[in-house]
Amino acid sequence: MIRGFASFTGTVALVAALGTGFVSSASAEPSFPADEFVAGNLVYVLMHELGHAQISERALPVLGGRDEDAADVYAITTMLAMGTTMSDWVLEQSAIGWFLLAKREERTRATLTFYDEHGLDKQRAYQIVCLMVGSDPKKFKQLADESKLPDSRRESCGPDYRNASYSWQELLKPHRRSPDRPKTRIDVVYGEAKGKLKVHADSARAMRLLETLADWAADEYVWKAPLTIEMRACGETGANWSPFTRKIVLCYELAEELAEVYRKYGKGMPIATRKSAPLSMAAFVPISSSALAK
Numbered sequence: 627m628i629r630g631f632a633s634f635t636g637t638v639a640l641v642a643a644l645g646t647g648f649v650s651s652a653s654a655e656p657s658f659p660a661d662e663f664v665a666g667n668l669v670y671v672l673m674h675e676l677g678h679a680q681i682s683e684r685a686l687p688v689l690g691g692r693d694e695d696a697a698d699v700y701a702i703t704t705m706l707a708m709g710t711t712m713s714d715w716v717l718e719q720s721a722i723g724w725f726l727l728a729k730r731e732e733r734t735r736a737t738l739t740f741y742d743e744h745g746l747d748k749q750r751a752y753q754i755v756c757l758m759v760g761s762d763p764k765k766f767k768q769l770a771d772e773s774k775l776p777d778s779r780r781e782s783c784g785p786d787y788r789n790a791s792y793s794w795q796e797l798l799k800p801h802r803r804s805p806d807r808p809k810t811r812i813d814v815v816y817g818e819a820k821g822k823l824k825v826h827a828d829s830a831r832a833m834r835l836l837e838t839l840a841d842w843a844a845d846e847y848v849w850k851a852p853l854t855i856e857m858r859a860c861g862e863t864g865a866n867w868s869p870f871t872r873k874i875v876l877c878y879e880l881a882e883e884l885a886e887v888y889r890k891y892g893k894g895m896p897i898a899t900r901k902s903a904p905l906s907m908a909a910f911v912p913i914s915s916s917a918l919a920k
């Protein structure tokens with residue numbers, strides 16, 4: 627079991643309590659607010675970028691050849707190994723995120739780029755659902771039902787999950803930090819944000835989004851040299867890891883894009899609009915000082 631995001635648990639509760647979170651639209655009447663959806667998806671994106679960092683830092687073999695798939699599988703299996711209410715919730719929000727992006731693609735009649743280095747949005751959504759249900763068919767049955775994942779596929783998701791989880795665990799075993807080893811420095815930077823991006827910068831800061839990930843990654847793994855995790859205005863949407871600057875960059879524009887996708891396409895979607903989410907806010911534990919002091 628990987629040590630979980632104890633403080634992420636409180637992060638979302640915190641942002642909800644502050645009420646100053648990511649933009650949510652009253653007109654869309656979502657059953658859970660856009661800010662929580664955005665926060666969950668940003669955590670997933672950061673874990674995906676950390677997956678790229680793991681691969682390039684440690685020169686890990688990527689069987690199958692696609693870095694993007696490997697980074698997704700890292701994010702998914704790492705959070706499934708945490709097994710907390712929060713990590714499960716992040717994965718669910720991310721699956722919803724990919725489904726909504728696919729919906730946008732369909733509505734705008736975008737041409738599907740089958741040659742892209744990433745899987746198609748819907749495939750990335752189903753990859754999350756499949757590995758979740760593969761790890762625990764009972765726990766994630768509702769999600770699989772609502773995503774209309776066929777029974778035949780659910781059965782093969784078990785071996786998929788075991789392969790994926792085993793592969794990542796084996797590869798990262800030598801790089802896990804034992805308590806007696808010093809922690810690698812991981813800096814966090816929140817760049818300036820203007821206009822409609824400002825609310826996303828403020829929310830991320832209030833949530834300690836980057837600090838939480840940095841603390842966890844420094845606690846969990848030994849790194850070759852210090853890293854940086856930065857949020858900034860990029861002029862376009864996206865996120866990336868650069869092995870040259872040793873930096874993960876998450877663009878504020880991506881938070882805005884997610885909020886917009888949720889507002890436009892979230893309504894009427896079975897998963898995104900269900901009244902009783904299986905992982906309710908009540909299940910979240912507030913931040914404890916011990917979790918932060920770690």
Ligand SMILES: [Zn+2]
Nearest residue numbers: 674678694697
């Ligand atoms: Zn990527």
